[in-house]
Amino acid sequence: MNPELVGREFPPTAPYLVGREKVREFARAVLASTPISLDPEAARAAGYADVVAPPTFAVVIQEQTLAQLLAEPDAGIDFSRVVHGSQQFVQSRPIVAGDLLTAALAVTSVKSLGAHAMVTAESTITDADGAHVVTAISTLVVRGED
Amino acid sequence: MAAPQTPEFASLAVGDVVAEQSFALTRDTLVRYAGASGDFNPIHYRDDVAKAVGLPGVLAHGMLTMGFAVQPVVDWAVDPGRVVDYQVRFTRPVVVDPELGAVVQVVAKVGQLDAEAAVARIDLTVKVGDETVLGKAQVRVELGDRGGR
Numbered sequence A: 001m002n003p004e005l006v007g008r009e010f011p012p013t014a015p016y017l018v019g020r021e022k023v024r025e026f027a028r029a030v031l032a033s034t035p036i037s038l039d040p041e042a043a044r045a046a047g048y049a050d051v052v053a054p055p056t057f058a059v060v061i062q063e064q065t066l067a068q069l070l071a072e073p074d075a076g077i078d079f080s081r082v083v084h085g086s087q088q089f090v091q092s093r094p095i096v097a098g099d100l101l102t103a104a105l106a107v108t109s110v111k112s113l114g115a116h117a118m119v120t121a122e123s124t125i126t127d128a129d130g131a132h133v134v135t136a137i138s139t140l141v142v143r144g145e146d
Numbered sequence B: 001m002a003a004p005q006t007p008e009f010a011s012l013a014v015g016d017v018v019a020e021q022s023f024a025l026t027r028d029t030l031v032r033y034a035g036a037s038g039d040f041n042p043i044h045y046r047d048d049v050a051k052a053v054g055l056p057g058v059l060a061h062g063m064l065t066m067g068f069a070v071q072p073v074v075d076w077a078v079d080p081g082r083v084v085d086y087q088v089r090f091t092r093p094v095v096v097d098p099e100l101g102a103v104v105q106v107v108a109k110v111g112q113l114d115a116e117a118a119v120a121r122i123d124l125t126v127k128v129g130d131e132t133v134l135g136k137a138q139v140r141v142e143l144g145d146r147g148g149r
Helices: A020-029 A040-045 A059-071 B027-037 B047-052 B062-069 B071-077
Strands: A082-091 A100-113 A116-126 A132-142 B017-025 B083-090 B102-114 B119-128 B131-142
Touching (some): A020 B027, A059 A116, A059 A132, A059 B027, A082 B062, B062 B071, B062 B083, B062 B102, B062 B119, B062 B131, B071 B083, B071 B131
Antiparallel strands (some): A082 A132, A116 A132, B083 B131, B119 B131
């Protein structure tokens, strides 16, 4: 992997409009049962404008930024050898249906571990007002040749 | 029945088990997650592809396991918006048998209490049988009064 990736920042992704049915679909897919993610009435009763996305929903938006990284011509990342090492979400506020979100990726670390390499990438997700919503941090392990 | 209430921060002690749940996964669960998340890597639904790349079988998406493992904590906290930080390490893949599926057991325990911020760190133990599949799985839950929410 190219160590010069560290510090590289990518242009923001096209705005992603968070749909109510997408939030409900994702909530069911992660076996959520909380009414605040499934029922707009329950979400409103809890003080939200609409259904609230589960804590890992940001992965849907982060995915677009990781695709930018893997497509970078000089990155030297072979997708078929990539394993997800760790993941973190640091949130200022939950994602709510109706949000218009943009993500910007930065590579924060590249390390070699013997034949393997590890890259850490942070996707900073902001709303239509430019306010921070959540940062998704992924460490990908690229396995070396067997 | 009264609406469920977010737990009082002051009532918590380090070591308390706040939630416990087991999740039965099938191949259907994986296909549903693939569609909802947009992660269509075939190792999560095709035995032939999983085998060809040297895996023991079709695997659950790591992000699926991360996604449901936090749900017992969300239910305990009542509001998913109270989860302010969530991290995991993917230590071992979850193999989902075509007929038998897989059962993942989640235990959520208070790991640390930050009284000033009213934030509880909830540590998750996530296992298939005796094997841990997520390491350093930590959820920070904000339990302070949020004025009406």
